[in-house]
Amino acid sequence: MSRYVLRRILLAIPLLIGISALLFILMQKVPGGPLAVYGNNPHMHAADRARLIHAMGLDQPLHIQYIRWLISAVKGDLGHSLFTGRPVLAMIAERTPNTLMLMGLSTVLSLILGLALGIFSAVRPYSKFDYVATTGSFLGYSLPTFWFGIMLMMVFAARLHWLPAGGMHSLGQEDNWLDGLPYMILPITVLSIVSIASWSRFMRSSMMEVLRADFIRTARAKGLSEKVVIGSHALRNALIPVVTVVMMAMPSLFGGAVMTETIFSWPGIGRLFYDSLGKSDYPVMMGILLISATLVVVFNLLADVLYSVVDPRIRLD
Amino acid sequence: MRQIRLTPRRALAAIAALASLALAACAQANAHVVRRNASDTVVIRSQQEPDKLNPTITNAIAAVDCTTPIFNGLVGVDDHLQLFPDLLTVLPTPENGMVKPEGKGMLVTFKLRPGVRFHDGVPLTSHDVWFCWKLHMDPKVIVNSRDGYDKITGVDTPDPLTAVVHFKEPYAPYLRLFSLPNDPILPAHLLEKMDGADFNVSTFNRAPVGTGPFKFKEWVSGDHVGLVANPDYFRGAPKLKKLYIKFVPDDNAAFIQLANGDIDVYADFNLEQVEAAKRLPYLFVANMPSLTYEQISFNLKKPLFQDVAIRKAIAHAINKDELSRTIYKGMWPVAQGTEHPLSWSYNPKVGVPYPYDPAKARAILDAAGWKPGPDGIRVKNGQRLSFTMTSTAGRKTREQVEQVIAGYLKAVGIEMAIQNVEGGLLFASYPTGLLQSYKYDTALFAYSTGVDPSDNLANWHSHQVPPEGQNTTHFINAEMDRVLDEGNRTLARKDRQPLYWKMTDILNANLPVIPLVFWTEMHGVNRHLMNFRANPSSSRFVWNVQDWYIDDASPSAGGKAENPS
Numbered sequence: 001m002s003r004y005v006l007r008r009i010l011l012a013i014p015l016l017i018g019i020s021a022l023l024f025i026l027m028q029k030v031p032g033g034p035l036a037v038y039g040n041n042p043h044m045h046a047a048d049r050a051r052l053i054h055a056m057g058l059d060q061p062l063h064i065q066y067i068r069w070l071i072s073a074v075k076g077d078l079g080h081s082l083f084t085g086r087p088v089l090a091m092i093a094e095r096t097p098n099t100l101m102l103m104g105l106s107t108v109l110s111l112i113l114g115l116a117l118g119i120f121s122a123v124r125p126y127s128k129f130d131y132v133a134t135t136g137s138f139l140g141y142s143l144p145t146f147w148f149g150i151m152l153m154m155v156f157a158a159r160l161h162w163l164p165a166g167g168m169h170s171l172g173q174e175d176n177w178l179d180g181l182p183y184m185i186l187p188i189t190v191l192s193i194v195s196i197a198s199w200s201r202f203m204r205s206s207m208m209e210v211l212r213a214d215f216i217r218t219a220r221a222k223g224l225s226e227k228v229v230i231g232s233h234a235l236r237n238a239l240i241p242v243v244t245v246v247m248m249a250m251p252s253l254f255g256g257a258v259m260t261e262t263i264f265s266w267p268g269i270g271r272l273f274y275d276s277l278g279k280s281d282y283p284v285m286m287g288i289l290l291i292s293a294t295l296v297v298v299f300n301l302l303a304d305v306l307y308s309v310v311d312p313r314i315r316l317d
Numbered sequence: 318m319r320q321i322r323l324t325p326r327r328a329l330a331a332i333a334a335l336a337s338l339a340l341a342a343c344a345q346a347n348a349h350v351v352r353r354n355a356s357d358t359v360v361i362r363s364q365q366e367p368d369k370l371n372p373t374i375t376n377a378i379a380a381v382d383c384t385t386p387i388f389n390g391l392v393g394v395d396d397h398l399q400l401f402p403d404l405l406t407v408l409p410t411p412e413n414g415m416v417k418p419e420g421k422g423m424l425v426t427f428k429l430r431p432g433v434r435f436h437d438g439v440p441l442t443s444h445d446v447w448f449c450w451k452l453h454m455d456p457k458v459i460v461n462s463r464d465g466y467d468k469i470t471g472v473d474t475p476d477p478l479t480a481v482v483h484f485k486e487p488y489a490p491y492l493r494l495f496s497l498p499n500d501p502i503l504p505a506h507l508l509e510k511m512d513g514a515d516f517n518v519s520t521f522n523r524a525p526v527g528t529g530p531f532k533f534k535e536w537v538s539g540d541h542v543g544l545v546a547n548p549d550y551f552r553g554a555p556k557l558k559k560l561y562i563k564f565v566p567d568d569n570a571a572f573i574q575l576a577n578g579d580i581d582v583y584a585d586f587n588l589e590q591v592e593a594a595k596r597l598p599y600l601f602v603a604n605m606p607s608l609t610y611e612q613i614s615f616n617l618k619k620p621l622f623q624d625v626a627i628r629k630a631i632a633h634a635i636n637k638d639e640l641s642r643t644i645y646k647g648m649w650p651v652a653q654g655t656e657h658p659l660s661w662s663y664n665p666k667v668g669v670p671y672p673y674d675p676a677k678a679r680a681i682l683d684a685a686g687w688k689p690g691p692d693g694i695r696v697k698n699g700q701r702l703s704f705t706m707t708s709t710a711g712r713k714t715r716e717q718v719e720q721v722i723a724g725y726l727k728a729v730g731i732e733m734a735i736q737n738v739e740g741g742l743l744f745a746s747y748p749t750g751l752l753q754s755y756k757y758d759t760a761l762f763a764y765s766t767g768v769d770p771s772d773n774l775a776n777w778h779s780h781q782v783p784p785e786g787q788n789t790t791h792f793i794n795a796e797m798d799r800v801l802d803e804g805n806r807t808l809a810r811k812d813r814q815p816l817y818w819k820m821t822d823i824l825n826a827n828l829p830v831i832p833l834v835f836w837t838e839m840h841g842v843n844r845h846l847m848n849f850r851a852n853p854s855s856s857r858f859v860w861n862v863q864d865w866y867i868d869d870a871s872p873s874a875g876g877k878a879e880n881p882s
Binding site: 030031032033035036037038041042043044045046047048049051052055080081083084085086091094095098150153154157158161164165166167168169171172174262263264265266267268271272274275278279 | 354358360365366368369375376377456457459461462463464465517518522523537538539540541543561563564565566567569570573574576577579739740741742744745746747749750766767772773774775776784785786787
């Protein structure tokens with residue numbers, strides 16, 4: 001197993017380099033570029049533009065720029081933002097707790113509700129509860145975030161005045177933990193609805209398949225109570241495929257939700273990415289994408305390893 | 318069953334419909350809410366977060382609202398586009414002898430206002446003016462533009478309150494220099510020991526020190542910038558205690574926050590939001606005339622447009638009044654030239670050079686040899702009178718204007734196809750951008766000019782063909798070059814005025830562009846906020862923030878009474 005893990009890690013290195021090279025090139029090929037913010041400034045001349053491009057290091061050939069970036073990235077330095085002039089790592093670090101809080105809470109909530117919904121639906125398939133849950137999850141899964149977020153804000157912020165319309169704190173209350181609570185409710189609801197919908201579907205189908213298996217019939221024949229049959233025999237087996245799905249969702253804990261964070265003015269990583277995209281702030285975008293890509297690779301591996309733990313039939317070598 | 322395909326256009330239309338529905342709903346619901354902030358606090362919404370709070374090395378519009386209250390320049394611009402001495406005691410002009418010729422160049426004496434201190438208590442002196450010039454010329458400092466500063470040969474500081482600036486040639490817009498929004502006076506004592514490269518990434522850029530009515534207090538990344546009143550401000554302590562600039566990227570969320578009284582100023586409403594705000598009695602919409610104009614550019618490199626008859630026929634075929642009345646809802650006034658009627662460079666005799674007259678358009682085309690073909694589109698020597706118009710995709714009003722214009726042109730036998738692209742591709746610098754590399758037929762977008770008409774030089778001078786400048790129509794005219802050069806060198810306004818009138822005449826005779834309408838910037842403001850006076854210059858509305866105050870008692874009096882617009 002350790003050999004397997006080592007091999008996977010070694011394979012990940014060229015993969016990440018390939019991804020980063022591809023992203024680096026694609027990013028700079030998008031028309032506009034970092035000088036687009038200067039627009040049609042009548043006071044900017046060709047010399048001014050050339051001076052700024054040189055200061056940003058963008059006058060170097062693309063491959064030289066990439067190799068420079070790669071070397072410092074390997075050393076743990078993701079460079080400086082083209083606009084703020086601050087280290088990319090510092091900019092990411094100050095946003096990370098905000099995103100982790102938002103995504104963490106919504107993931108926990110979705111896991112609890114999604115898995116519970118899936119299990120109940122599977123235990124009583126084609127019941128009224130199952131139909132309601134199924135319809136609900138299809139609805140939830142197909143709701144576009146930007147629309148649903150605005151609609152929630154319309155109802156709870158604009159009409160009822162129960163909850164604030166975006167932000168993370170009242171102005172001047174940044175250290176007041178209690179003040180922040182109402183600000184979390186709407187974004188977490190939006191984020192959770194989609195995950196609950198999809199995870200409950202996975203859980204339901206996985207559970208139903210297991211419940212049809214021979215060993216469940218045997219367990220029932222032995223006279224075990226339904227609670228034990230479902231709770232320990234069926235659930236553990238049904239969770240196996242769900243582990244993969246959940247693990248694959250983990251990297252987004254860091255990456256955040258671009259749409260939701262933007263709609264709700266949440267100062268997280270997703271918004272940082274969105275802002276950087278608008279300005280073509282290449283180093284910041286590269287930093288966020290590189291960390292996200294690394295997390296995807298890591299959690300992919302973790303999912304495979306975990307798979308062999310929950311399912312002894314699978315052996316990694 | 319008929320299938321409805323979800324095209325991007327339909328999706329956009331659906332989103333727009335939903336958004337206006339949403340706006341209407343929230344506008345109705347909140348008729349009772351007033352304000353939620355303390356009566357010594359005002360919150361301004363900014364769509365974007367600034368990158369730095371150092372105006373000299375940022376070009377982000379988002380930074381203007383944060384930095385203008387912190388800093389002062391030598392010269393300010395008021396809401397009637399009049400220049401006033403800000404850190405100066407008097408504006409230097411040739412008339413008062415403070416601007417004098419010197420050899421081939423000129424000499425300007427700036428007299429600083431006594432008793433001005435930076436927020437850290439250090440007095441402002443002429444040395445700070447010298448430092449700001451040096452800063453602009455430092456090869457390591459990432460200033461956006463050295464325009465004007467590169468004509469300065471030296472700054473003398475005979476005493477702490479006098480700066481004498483030597484120019485190597487006459488430079489008419491000299492009052493533009495050392496001023497907001499981009500070039501206020503920075504504290505030399507905090508910055509001059511730094512290397513230029515360190516200046517670019519200095520902590521000063523996130524916690525600036527200026528002379529303005531508000532002091533920097535905090536910057537909560539991704540959330541807001543907080544400013545507090547400067548009790549020692551040289552014009553007296555501001556009436557407010559706190560000023561927040563809050564970053565709210567989503568327009569709908571921001572509108573709800575304005576409607577709920579969480580924010581007091583929402584800059585740059587669109588036309589739908591103006592309608593929605595009418596239902597909220599405690600809001601008023603401050604209409605601010607803008608020097609930016611919407612126009613049609615001709616690519617004069619294309620043989621088709623080299624015949625001025627075609628440009629003139631197109632000008633007569635377009636009903637600007639109808640466009641202004643319908644699509645721009647009467648809010649954006651018709652433009653008969655590039656100069657705004659508020660500006661001293663506007664020629665009152667310009668009249669209506671190209672009135673809407675389709676018959677005349679047809680006659681001009683007939684005379685130029687373009688005869689209607691079998692499908693109604695005119696033809697000359699086998700070439701059809703057909704071209705494309707390019708604009709920024711996704712901007713609803715521009716797309717509507719294009720469609721209406723295509724209709725006007727079709728009526729006189731001209732075929733125009735619409736070919737919109739993403740704004741980044743249209744405006745990118747040479748050689749990527751379609752405008753800068755002349756990869757378009759006609760284009761619909763906006764030109765914005767500064768308070769001084771010398772900004773026109775970048776658009777119409779033959780030396781300003783990209784990549785050097787913004788002459789994206791490829792307008793080459795020797796007389797225009799002479800007039801613009803002269804306008805840049807002539808110091809007295811009374812001598813400059815006829816030059817810019819002449820410029821307008823040349824433009825109207827040659828039509829490299831057809832100006833359509835001037836923008837009106839529309840700001841949603843809480844009626845309890847008093848003394849909100851929008852300013853057409855690029856300092857927008859924060860220029861007089863020291864006079865703002867909240868009147869909780871009389872919502873009906875409101876800013877409106879004090880905002881004649």
